[in-house]
Amino acid sequence: MRKIEAVIWTFVSRWVPLISLVFGMVSLGGCQKSPEVPGPDALRWAESARPRSALLAQKYERSCQSCHSSRASTAPLVAFAPDWQARLQQGMPALVNHARDGFKGMPARGYCNDCSDQELEALIAFMSTPLTQE
Amino acid sequence: MHPLSRRKAMQTVGLAALAPALGAVAAPHAMAAVPVPGALPRGVAWHNWSGCSGGQAASLQTPADVAAVQQLLRSSSGPVRCVGAGHSFSALVPTEGSIVSLDRLAGLIGHDKVAATATFHAGTRLAQLSRQLDQVGLALRNLPDIDAQSFAGAISTATHGTGANLPALHDDVQSLQWVRPNGELLECSKTRQADMFAALKVSLGSLGILTQATSTVLPAYNLKRKVWLKPVEELLQMTPELARQHRHFEFYYLPFTGYAAAITHDLHAGSDVLRPDSADEEMLRDLRHLRDWLGRFPDLRRWVAQKLIDPAQTELAQDRSWKLLSTQRPTKFNESECHVPRELGVDCVREVIRTLELRNDVFFPMEFRFVKGDDAWLSPFYQQDSCSIAVHAAAGEAYDYLVSDIAPVFRKFNGRPHWGKLHGHTAADLPALYPRWKDFLQVRAELDPTGRMLNPHLRSLFGIPARA
DSSP states (O other), X not given: OHHHHHHHHHIIIIIHHHHHHHTTOSOSSOOOOOSSOOOHHHHXXXXXXXXXXXXXXXXXXXIIHHHHTOSTTOSOOTTOHXXXXXXXXXXXXXXXXXXXXXXXXXXXXXXXXXXXXXXXXHHHHHHHSOGGGO | OOHHHHHHHHHHHTGGGGHHHHOXXXXXXXXXXXXXXXXXXXXXXXXXXXXXXXXEESEEEOOSSHXXXXXXXXXXXXXXXXXXXXXXXXXXXXXXXXXXXXXTSOSEEEEETTTTEEEEETTOBHHHHHHHHHHTTEEOSOOXXXXXXXXHHHHHTTOOOOOTTOBOGGGGEEEEEEEOTTSOEEEEESSSSHHHHHHHSSOTTOSOEEEEEEEEOEEOOEEEEEEEEEEHHHHHHHHHHHHHHSSEEXXXXXXXXXXXXXXXXXEEOOOOOBOOOOXXXXXXXXXXXXXXXXXXXXXXXXXXXXXXXXXXXXXXXXXXXXXXXXXXXXXXXXXXXXXEEGGGHHHHHHHHHXXXXXXXXXXXXXXXXXXXXXXOTTOTTBTOOEEEEEEEEETTSOOTHHHXXXXXXXXXXXXXXXXXXXXXXXXXXXXXXXXXXXXXXXXXXXXXXXXXXXXXXXXXXXXXXXXX
């Protein structure tokens, strides 16, 4: 049995990464999860931050906050620049399209059925603005 | 599914160690809406969270207040279906008429700490409701494991959490305000029009549009969570006792590992917060990789998994109740769930596991929970303490077997389907499972004689022919 185990471990540790690469299972830049981890201050800010506009703040609280203030959701964290850099490079129109039509974990309309494209853009701008620029 | 359970399982299992060797993260599939036959050529495209249900509606309405809801129903006669978060997997929402979102009817209206009640708009999502209640020192008694749902959507489908002595959300509702299909504004409660109230609490959006709810609440409280792994048969032996001992008990079976992740939540008197990082997503990826690489060799897959699992590890967490009980779900899935009489729960889950593991492509954890009985006519927990068994398949993968293979098992154990999840029950099955079924249909016919609040899925369930 030990021989079989050794063979399996050899397979897992040595060959799987190579085969994964060959078959495209390794994400080559497609994964946008930031390697940087937000600290306690960033998490506190994400929980407490609100858009300045009262109407936008209302929409943010009921539609966006739950996912974008939580690390567990894997959504980009409010004001945490490392989570937003690669996304912002796609351009705001692409991000608005993702919010409106749904993309990966983002539900279509972002749980905000009454948000216009302009409001989605304003919400994205708020969430992606680094803490230092607020 | 419970986020922490998967995360816990992952960390506790030690499968994370396999992750680097098995490759990087695979992006969740983004699924397209399924076209509805005969759908309108123009209108608003809509699909549910997982992408398994959808179609074209004539319009998507977002009324600003109760008067606008009344006006919407008075000024038109076409079909209307409400949508909450779109987290139902069954086709409750698709309509050729108007889809109504209560997103603008959201927020806490008031609370009474002496009476231990809170009143809020029916469109309030559970996450926002929990936050707003916490700000005034209150909390819901229990929560489901996803908190994106609107309150109206959650109670209308009998959404539930876990706890042998804890009922589903709708059982804590004290009164409801709703607009019936002709635009009339009505209210009912446990003491005012009690029969109507028992029909309305779980009514699948078929009796009108809920606009406001008053629910029993508790003083805000903290919970402590423990997650650990056990060989599934050992855990099944302990399950009744664990459900008795803990405020919340549930477990997830990890297919083709022989192990289950047990999760308990109990009241915690302290205010110290302990929140380990979530590894749910990593655990799911590892289970998927085990399936991808060893799926053809189930014995080897199980053997490797058992070598990687370290059952000695446990994970602990402490925080506000709503922060531990609910979360978001980054990885999308499709799901079927049934509620069986409590005394049959363990036998049923054994058969579900056996049936699931006849398919080598299965990797998503299976969930087992407890729910206390209640008195809502269409509640799956009507006068029946229950065990809830939920099976899942990753979005983008085959999921028809969740019904074709598992529904016969649920049926054998007298299971009642979760209304918001995929199921195989039909109008012919339901009267025998729900003692007040005919009473409900009579109330529905009186309130909505033209059936404008129905769609093809509901007509099929209720045995009502399509509109001419």
